[in-house]
Amino acid sequence: MIIGVPKEIKNHEYRVGMVPASVNELTLRNHQVLIETQAGMGIGFSDQDYINAGATILATACEIFEQSEMIVKVKEPQAIERAMLREDQILFTYLHLAPDPAQTIDLVKSGAVCIAYETVTDDRGGLPLLAPMSEVAGRMSIQAGAMALEKSRGGSGMLLGGVPGVEPAKVTIIGGGMVGTNAAQMAVGLGADVIVLDRSIDALRRINMQFGSRVKAIYSTADAIDRHVIDADLVIGGVLIPGAAAPKLVTHEHISKMKPGSAIVDVAIDQGGCVETSKATTHQDPTYIVDDVVHYCVANMPGAVARTSTFALNNVTLPYIIKIADQGYRKALMQDKHLLNGLNVIHGKITCKEVAEALDFEFFEPTSLLS
Template sequence: MTVGIPKEIKNNESRVGMTPAGVFELVKNNHTVYVQSGAGEGSGFFNQDYQQAGATILDTIGQVYAMSDMIVKVKEPIAEEYNLIQDGQIVFTYFHFASSEALTKAMIRSKAICIAYETVEDEDGSLPLLTPMSEVAGRMAIQQGAKYLEKPVRGKGVLLGGVPGVSPGRVLVLGAGTVGIQAAKMAAGLGAQVTILDVNMKRLRYVNDIMPSHVVTGFSNEFNIRKHIKTNDLIIGGVLLKGAKAPNLITRDMLKDMHPGTVIVDVAVDQGGCVETTKPTTHEDPIYIIDDVVHYCVANMPGAVPYTSTVALTNVTLPYVLKLANLGWRSACKLDRSLEKGLNVVEGEIVYKEIAETFHLEPVFA
C-alpha cells in the first residue's frame, strides 16, 4: 500500500502524522511511504531523516494525496484539503466530527474511508489513540492556566502554588478521565488546592486513592458546579462523551458568579466544549474574555509541544497503521474490533451512531 504523510496546515499545528521510526517500519513491511517536504520540521524531523528511513519526499500536499492509498495525519482535514481527498482513500487522523457539520458533510461527499483516532476503542472502553494526546493536553492545561492567571493577561494575579504565608491557588477540574487526572496531577504538583468532579464514582474512588490529600473529589452536578466556580481560580474542562458533542456543564449565566480574572481552559473544545461560551481558538490568538472571565480554548493544544506529541502519537497509532496497510481497511477492521470502532464515515455514509445523532441522521450501521 502507498501511505502518505502530508504537512499539517491547521493554524500553528507543528505535529506530523508519523516519525521516521514509523516510516521505517512501514517500509520494512514493503509499503511505499510518501512524505511531503518539510512535514516533520516542526517536530524536529527533517527530510533526510525520512529519506534515510526509506520514504520518498514529495514537494506538494496535492502530490501526497494524489499518490497515496492511505493518508495518515494528526488533525482533521481543513477546507483547503477537502477536494484533495479521493473516493475510497483511507484517511486516518483525529476527526472530531461532532464539532463540525461542515467537515462531516465534506467527508461524506468525498466518499473516503474516515477512521478517527478518537473513537478507536479497546474492550475495556479505553481510547488508546486519544489517551496520549489527552495526557499531553491535561498537563498543558495547567501550564497554560497558570500563565493566564497572571495579571498582565487579565488573570486574577494568582500564583497557583502560593508562597509561605499566602494560600495556594484553587483549581476545579471537570471530569476524572485522562485529561482530568493529568491536570489534577500537574496542579497538585505545583501545590494548588484541587477539586475534581465526575459522575463516575469508580473514577472518583480511583482519584482518591492515587492523589495526595490536597486533591479532593466531588460528584458532578449543576448544584456542585455552581458552588465551586465561585471560589476557584482556574477551571479545567476535561469532559468527554465518546464521539459525541460534549455537554455544556458551565452555562453563560454562570460566568457572573466567577471572580473577575478567573481562567477557564476548555480541553473539550475539540468536541464542542463543555462550557457554553467556548469557541475554538488558536495558539496564535489563544484567549478571549467574556464577563471578565478568561477563556483559553485552543483546539490543538498538544501542537505546542510537537516533538513530545508526535512521538507519543506514533507510538500508539503505528500498530493500527500497519494493520490497515498490510490487510486493507475491510479485513483489518473485521479482525480488530477496536479499529472497527474507529470507522466514522465510510464511502459517503455515517457509520458511527453518536455522530449521526449529533446531526439528526441515521447511521448505516451502529
C-alpha cells in the same frame, strides 16, 4: 500499500503523522511511504531523515493526496485537504466530527473511508489513540491556566501554588478521566487547592487512591458545579463523551458569577467545548475574555509541545497503520472490533452513532457496509 503523510496546515500545528522510525517500520514491510517536503521540520526531522528511513519526498500535498491509498495525519483535514480526498481513499487521523458539520458533509461527499483516532477503543473500554494526547493536554491545561491567571494576560494576578503566608489558587477540574487526572497531577505538584468533579464513582475512587487528601474528589451534580465553578480561580474542562459533542456543563450564568480575573481552560473544545462561552482559539491568539473571565480554548493544545506529542501519538497509532496497510481496510476493520469503532464515515455514510445523532445524519451499521 502507498501511505501518504502531508504537512499539517492548521494554525501553529507542528506535529506530523509519522516520524522516520514509523516510516522505517512500514518500508521494511514493503509498503511505500510518501512524505510532503518539510512535513517533519517542526519537530526536528529533515527530508533526508525520512529518505534514510525509506520514504519518498514529494513537493506538494496535492501530490501526496493524488498518489496515496491511505492518508495519515494528526489533525482533522482542513477544507483544502478535504477537497483532495477521493472515493475509497483511507483517511486515518483525529476527526472530532460531532461539533463540525462542515467537515462531516465534506467527508460524506468525498466517498473516503474515514477512521478517527479518537473513537478507536480497547478491551478495557479506553480510547488508546486519544489517551496520549489527553495526557499531554491535561498537563498543559495547568500551564495554560497558570499563564491565563497572570495580570498581563487579563487574569487576577494569582500564583497557583501561592507562597508561604498566602493561600493558593482553587482549581476545579470537571471530569476525572485522562485529562482530569493529568491536570490534577500538575495542579497538585504546583501546590494548588484542587477539586475534581465526576459522575463516575470508579473515577472518583481512583482519584482518591492516587492523590489522597491532596485532591477533593466530589460527585458531580448541578449544585456541585455551581459551588465549585463559581468559587474557583481556575476551571479545567475535561469532559468527554466518545464521539459526541461535549455537554455544556458550565453556563454563561456560571461565568458571570465567577471572580473577575479567574480563568477557564476548556480542553473539551475539540468536541465543541463543555463551557457555554467557549469558542475555539489558536496558539497564535489563545485567549479571550468574557465577563472578566479569561478563556483559553486552543483546539490543538498538544501541538505546542509537538515533538513530545508526535512521538506519543506515533507509539499508539503505528500498530493500526501497519494493520490497515498489511490487511487492507476491509479486513482490518472486520477483524478488529476496536478499530471498527474508529470508522466514522465510509462511502458517504455515517457509521458513528454519536456523530449521526449530533448532526442529524442517518446512522449505518459499519459491518453492513463492509461485508
